[in-house]
Amino acid sequence: MRIDVVTIFPAMIEDACAHGVTGRARSRGLWQLGVWNPRDFTADAHRTVDDRPYGGGPGMVMMPGPIAAALHAARDAQAVAGVARGPTIYLSPTGVPLTHARVMELVSRREYGLTLLAGRYEGIDQRVLDAEVDLEVSIGDFVVSGGELPALLLIDALVRQLPGALNDAESAAQDSFADGLLDCPHYTRPERYDATGVPAVLLSGDHAAIWRWRRKQAVGRTWQRRPDLIERRGLRADEPALLAEYQLEASRGAP
Secondary structure (H helix, E strand, O other): OEEEEEOOOHHHHHHHOOOHHHHHHHHOOOOEEEEEOHHHHOOOOOOOOEEOOOOOOOOOEEOHHHHHHHHHHHHHHHHHOOOEEEEEEEEEEEEEEOOHHHHHHHHOOOOEEEEEEEOEOOOEOHHHHHHHOOEEEEOOOOOOOEOHHHHHHHHHHHHOOOOOOOOOOHHHHOOOOOOOOOOOOOOOOOOEEOOEEOOHHHHOOOHHHHHHHHHHHHHHHHHHHOHHHHHHHOOOOOHHHHHHHHHHHHHOOOO
């Protein structure tokens, strides 16, 4: 997989992608990164990439010319590297929500290059978005100062799904949202901490019981914290019984 990012703060992307799962996966050759600064495609001494908005109002708007030129350079580099052109994604609060399903759809097309556009200020001139962008994606119903952090979140979500990116191949399959549910709670040493112990079932060595407990916790947590996920996904197989058991235990104050 090759991912190219257009941003006026390239160091934010490069530095973050050098660490953790994304850094290790990149060093293993599982994905490639290209970073493109629109300021490198300006024609004035000040390397201007923004101007005041037509119609008035606060803030500045990123100009179409440097953005388009940076996007074209990213796509040209993908072509030179022998990577077929994939979607160009603009990270924006007006976009569609980023979900696990959307991440998996993008990962399934990893033979294509992916171009991420990170905006700043009040946004990007709509004309270049209309002409160059295939999809706008939002990481949530809130606003941050630029598209770099959302781009990094998307990169991390994608890279961890690549075969070989995680030391344990089962880790990604057990993440929250992988099966439409939130993850179960996890425990490690010491066995007792602040007078609180680990659930006995996790110390039992009974793998079937442990699997059932974890599934029950996932269903119950999702019902408590994200009922919208249950509503959309529904309950499957033995999950209604697990949820009823979880609810009964919760009503009795069980941990």
